[in-house]
Amino acid sequence: MRLNVSRIKDWDWCPQYQGYRWEEKRVRVGGPGRALWLGSRVHEVLAAAMEGKDGGKVVEGCKEEDEAQAKALDVAVEVWKGKIKPWERVLMVEEALETRVGGFDVETGMNWTTKRTEPVVVFGRPDAVVVWRDKVWHVQHKTVGAGVPVAVFSKGVKRSLHELMYAKMLKEKWPKMAYGGTMLNVVRKLGAKAMERDPGAALHMEFVPVGEAAIKRACGDVRLVAREIWEGDERGLYQNRASCVGRFGNSLCPYYGVCEGDEAIEGPGFEDKDPLEGYGDGS
Ligand code: SF4
Numbered sequence: 400m401r402l403n404v405s406r407i408k409d410w411d412w413c414p415q416y417q418g419y420r421w422e423e424k425r426v427r428v429g430g431p432g433r434a435l436w437l438g439s440r441v442h443e444v445l446a447a448a449m450e451g452k453d454g455g456k457v458v459e460g461c462k463e464e465d466e467a468q469a470k471a472l473d474v475a476v477e478v479w480k481g482k483i484k485p486w487e488r489v490l491m492v493e494e495a496l497e498t499r500v501g502g503f504d505v506e507t508g509m510n511w512t513t514k515r516t517e518p519v520v521v522f523g524r525p526d527a528v529v530v531w532r533d534k535v536w537h538v539q540h541k542t543v544g545a546g547v548p549v550a551v552f553s554k555g556v557k558r559s560l561h562e563l564m565y566a567k568m569l570k571e572k573w574p575k576m577a578y579g580g581t582m583l584n585v586v587r588k589l590g591a592k593a594m595e596r597d598p599g600a601a602l603h604m605e606f607v608p609v610g611e612a613a614i615k616r617a618c619g620d621v622r623l624v625a626r627e628i629w630e631g632d633e634r635g636l637y638q639n640r641a642s643c644v645g646r647f648g649n650s651l652c653p654y655y656g657v658c659e660g661d662e663a664i665e666g667p668g669f670e671d672k673d674p675l676e677g678y679g680d681g682s
Pocket of ligand 1: 413414415416638639640642643644652653654655656658
């Protein structure tokens with residue numbers, strides 16, 4: 400079974416949501432929300448810069464109502480480009496990798512290796528990989544709201560399944576080098592006035608070490624979820640109603656109408672889209 404971390408996270412959010420997105424491959428017409436679009440655009444521009452290319456401006460292609468925020472982000476990105484980065488060299492930018500995290504017995508679900516074992520392979524695309532002080536590091540670009548406390552945010556990154564799986568992939572790709580962890584490159588969405596006062600205030604780099612024990616535990620968790628997804632085909636998908644209006648009760652799930660029986664997933668409100676082709680974080 401091959402899967403990526405975004406699919407696992409979608410399953411955790413709501414198995415039914417995961418089914419519509421990854422199995423039926425249907426998304427709401429109109430694409431990702433505004434906040435997601437801006438974050439993805441910043442990501443594109445920074446990734447291009449790390450390859451020595453010109454990725455254009457964040458503001459290019461944005462909606463009119465996002466223009467002020469996008470321009471403020473462009474100021475921050477320009478400051479970032481002019482800063483001296485800590486790393487000595489860039490090894491790769493957004494290249495696909497994969498790693499085997501073991502398997503499970505298709506009948507018992509246990510982590511034993513038998514003839515009926517289903518291997519579990521996780522694939523992904525780390526933002527950028529660099530060398531700093533003889534260690535390999537994953538550079539992760541993140542755009543966050545102005546009020547997000549970076550110290551707490553980075554603790555979440557340390558526990559992130561994405562980071563732990565990338566760590567495993569990168570350790571396997573460069574086995575002779577020590578692995579450092581994640582260099583978290585944060586761009587905060589400050590308002591225009593705050594940017595005028597100090598554009599550098601939007602930028603923050605945090606070093607988040609990743610250890611072997613955490614990677615091992617994450618592999619076990621991935622195997623457990625992979626088995627649940629595998630079984631979901633036969634057992635049916637659970638609708639996690641706690642997620643229908645978002646974590647803070649202010650954001651409606653795109654599939655709400657379908658789960659309520661008011662519209663069909665095959666209907667005109669949705670279109671075909673493979674999540675691996677970049678709807679949201681299809682990494
Ligand atoms: S509306 Fe609720 S139950 Fe339905 S897919 Fe969305 S989160 Fe899951």
